Amino acid sequence: xxxxxxxxxxxxxxxxxxxxxxxxxxxxxxxxxxxxxxxxxxxxxxxxxxxxxxxxxxxxxxxxxxxxxxxxxxxxxxxxxxxxxxxxxxxxxxxxxxxxxxxxxxxxxxxxxxxxxxxxxxxxxxxxxxxxxxxxxxxxxxxxxxxxxxxxxxxxxxxxxxxxxxxxxxxxxxxxxxxxxxxxxxxxxxxxxxxxxxxxxxxxxxxxxxxxxxxxxxxxxxxxxxxxxxxxxxxxxxxxxx
Amino acid sequence: xxxxxxxxxxxxxxxxxxxxxxxxxxxxxxxxxxxxxxxxxxxxxxxxxxxxxxxxxxxxxxxxxxxxxxxxxxxxxxxxxxxxxxxxxxxxxxxxxxxxxxxxxxxxxxxxxxxxxxxxxxxxxxxxxxxxxxxxxxxxxxxxxxxxxxxxxxxxxxxxxxxxxxxxxxxxxxxxxxxxxxxxxxxxxxxxxxxxxxxxxxxxxxxxxxxxxxxxxxxxxxxxxxxxxxxx
Numbered sequence: 235x236x237x238x239x240x241x242x243x244x245x246x247x248x249x250x251x252x253x254x255x256x257x258x259x260x261x262x263x264x265x266x267x268x269x270x271x272x273x274x275x276x277x278x279x280x281x282x283x284x285x286x287x288x289x290x291x292x293x294x295x296x297x298x299x300x301x302x303x304x305x306x307x308x309x310x311x312x313x314x315x316x317x318x319x320x321x322x323x324x325x326x327x328x329x330x331x332x333x334x335x336x337x338x339x340x341x342x343x344x345x346x347x348x349x350x351x352x353x354x355x356x357x358x359x360x361x362x363x364x365x366x367x368x369x370x371x372x373x374x375x376x377x378x379x380x381x382x383x384x385x386x387x388x389x390x391x392x393x394x395x396x397x398x399x400x401x402x403x404x405x406x407x408x409x410x411x412x413x414x415x416x417x418x419x420x421x422x423x424x425x426x427x428x429x430x431x432x433x434x435x436x437x438x439x440x441x442x443x444x445x446x447x448x449x450x451x452x453x454x455x456x457x458x459x460x461x462x463x464x465x466x467x468x469x470x471x472x473x474x475x476x
Numbered sequence: 477x478x479x480x481x482x483x484x485x486x487x488x489x490x491x492x493x494x495x496x497x498x499x500x501x502x503x504x505x506x507x508x509x510x511x512x513x514x515x516x517x518x519x520x521x522x523x524x525x526x527x528x529x530x531x532x533x534x535x536x537x538x539x540x541x542x543x544x545x546x547x548x549x550x551x552x553x554x555x556x557x558x559x560x561x562x563x564x565x566x567x568x569x570x571x572x573x574x575x576x577x578x579x580x581x582x583x584x585x586x587x588x589x590x591x592x593x594x595x596x597x598x599x600x601x602x603x604x605x606x607x608x609x610x611x612x613x614x615x616x617x618x619x620x621x622x623x624x625x626x627x628x629x630x631x632x633x634x635x636x637x638x639x640x641x642x643x644x645x646x647x648x649x650x651x652x653x654x655x656x657x658x659x660x661x662x663x664x665x666x667x668x669x670x671x672x673x674x675x676x677x678x679x680x681x682x683x684x685x686x687x688x689x690x691x692x693x694x695x696x697x698x699x700x701x702x703x704x705x706x707x708x
Contacts, residue, residue, distance in 0.1 A: 235514050238622075245507060246615040252500045253607045259493045260562065260604070263486075264596035270485050275580075275594040280601070283579035283594055287572055287602040295606030303610070303617040304639040310614045312504050314606045315497060317563040320647070322536045328640060329532060329689045330525045334517070339621050339636030342515055346525055348508035353529040355501040358537045359494060359561050365541035366557045369548065376542050383704050384697040385539035387661045390651045391696035392536075393644065394665025395689050398673065400644050409633045417634075418641045425649045437650045444646050451642040452635060459634055466630040 238341045242308065245348070249311030256315040298441040301448060307344035309351040316355040320440075321388050325396065326354045332399050337406040408469035416463060417455030421447045480589040481552025490558040497562055524686050531690040535697065540566075550584055555596060563603045572599040660703040665696035 236244070268274040275283075302319065303310045306327055313323040330350035336342045365372060375381070403410050424447060429436040436443060458464045480486070512522055543566030547556035551573065559569050576598035577584055582591050621639075624632045651658050669692040676684050 236511075241511055242615075242618070242622075245511075246618075248503070248507065249614070250611045252504075253611050255496065256500070256562065257604055257607055259496050260600040263489045263493055263558065264593060264600055266489055267480075267483075267486060267596065268593055271480060271483075271589065271593070273480075273590050273593045275590055275597065279580065279594060280597045283576035283598045284601050286575050286579070287598065288605075291568075291602050292605040295603065296609040299606050299609040299613060300617065301639075301643065303614045304621045304636065305643065307618050308614075309504070309508075310610050311607075312501060314563060314610055315500060316561070317565060318536070318540065321539075321565075322533060324643070325689070326529050326532050330529055333524055333528045333686055334521055337633055337636075338640060339624070339632065341622075342512075342517075344618075345508045345512045345515065346517075348504055349512060349522065349525050350529040352501045352505035352508065353526050354533040356498065356505070357530055357533040358540060359498050359501070361534070361537035361541060362544065362557060362561045363494070365544055366553055369545065369553065372541070373545050376538070377545055380701045381542055383701050385542045387657065387697055387700035388536055388539055388693075389647065390658045390662040391665045391693045391700065392689075393647055393651060394662040394667075394696055395669035395692035396644060397648065397662075397666055398669045400641065405633050405637050411634050411637065414634060414637060414641070417638060418645050421642055421645050422649070425646055426653070429649050429653050433650065433654070436646070437654075440646050444643055447642045447646055448639065451638045451645070455634060455638050456631070459631060464634065466634050468629060468633075 241341065242344070245308040245344075249308055253311045253315060294439065294441050297445040301441055301444040304339065305347075306351070307347055309344070309348040312348070312351050312355060316351075316358065318358065321392070322354055322358065323351050325392050326350045328396070328399075331406060335404070335406050335408070337409055343406070405466075410467040412465045412467070413458070414455070414464050416458050418451055420454045421451045424450060480592050481555060483554075486552075486554045490554040493558050494561050528686040528689070531687050532693070535690065535694050539697075551592070551595070555592075559599060563606070568603065569599060572602060656707055657700055657703045660707075661696050661700040664699040664703075665692045668692040668695045 298319065299310065299314070302313070302324060305324065306313055309327060313319055316323070327347035327350050330346050331338060331343045334346055336346050401415070403412050403414060405411050405414075425436060425443065428443065455464065459466070509522060540560055544556050544560050547560070547566055547569055556569065560566070573584060573595045576595050577587060577591055580591065580594065582588070587595075621636055624635050651662050669688055672684060672688045672691060675681055676688070
């Protein structure tokens with residue numbers, strides 16, 4: 235059996251090669267269509283048309299990678315290739331880790347996240363293919379006002395159920411962290427302050443704000459842990475106290 | 477634009493592209509499944525993960541199809557089908573189509589075949605930052621968080637939980653402070669999850685654990701229609 239290091243090396247190698255392949259596929263389709271039709275807008279026009287979007291999306295997408303990799307582990311590659319990070323892949327991975335009560339940040343949580351993200355990707359691709367094939371009969375049903383309204387409220391529908399696990403002191407793997415939410419108080423106040431200043435900023439630049447907020451939560455939690463205000467109990471501590 | 481956006485060659489390229497992505501997902505699943513078995517997870521554990529992930533992904537996937545239908549009316553079937561099966565999202569695609577045409581002084585309603593090709597380039601190019609950043613940084617980031625765990629198992633477990641806590645706080649604030657339908661939908665989802673968790677505990681319905689999130693999601697989305705009607 236491979237060691238943890240050997241497994242992570244091999245899965246990251248596969249992830250990187252897959253991501254590189256996905257970039258080639260994504261750029262390959264417009265290039266192939268240009269060759270097929272003889273229509274090419276010109277490099278200058280492409281740059282002119284892209285510059286505004288690049289200025290917005292390059293920082294956002296990079297900060298998303300930095301923020302989500304600690305939670306998603308090696309499944310970040312497949313998550314980014316298949317998209318729908320916040321409304322699907324991140325919650326599905328977090329849920330899977332919770333279902334099996336696995337400790338986050340371990341090799342176990344990495345493989346469980348990867349299974350859930352891969353499964354979710356296969357489901358979405360299959361449902362999308364069905365949608366494309368059955369567009370004519372499905373369109374009247376799925377474009378009703380009720381369906382359009384419901385699909386706007388995916389995020390509060392997801393995070394409502396999630397906040398239940400947030401309240402729990404269980405970290406997974408039988409580890410308990412009493413008072414761990416105290417570590418998020420400064421971050422909460424900071425984000426509320428930012429929201430009061432500019433609701434648009436908090437709603438639209440979440441990846442950037444997560445990146446700024448991460449060290450705040452991390453170091454506040456570390457400070458409170460060292461001061462004994464947050465107590466962590468490993469499974470062996472709980473067995474010895476029983 | 478309609479001739480090129482429904483071109484057979486484009487259909488063929490899109491189907492090949494989607495097959496590539498599907499292949500990557502299947503290989504990822506196989507590799508992680510095998511590793512999970514080596515780590516001691518039982519087949520029942522892994523089947524539970526698959527069941528929870530399938531049930532959880534169905535509703536958001538249908539919502540993506542809803543977005544696909546609206547995008548397909550503007551850009552034809554194959555290209556939105558590809559974009560929403562890979563990195564794209566409806567909001568990004570519409571913004572990318574709009575901004576790329578504005579740069580050329582055209583509008584989507586009377587876009588030409590050349591405009592369509594331009595949209596394809598711009599949509600593909602502008603979202604690649606994340607994939608490139610993942611190729612460059614993700615391994616180092618993951619190794620860093622795992623090292624923390626090895627140095628001190630108590631702090632390692634707690635420190636790793638701060639990433640998830642931060643993500644949830646940043647997403648909760650606009651939802652809770654935005655009020656209205658968002659807030660009511662949020663609490664409906666929370667309420668359903670609490671009731672289902674109580675059912676699991678009281679009646680030992682352990683199988684229900686895998687579906688709590690999916691059922692809360694579905695119930696809350698249905699409730700959002702009601703809240704929208706009530707709040708106007």
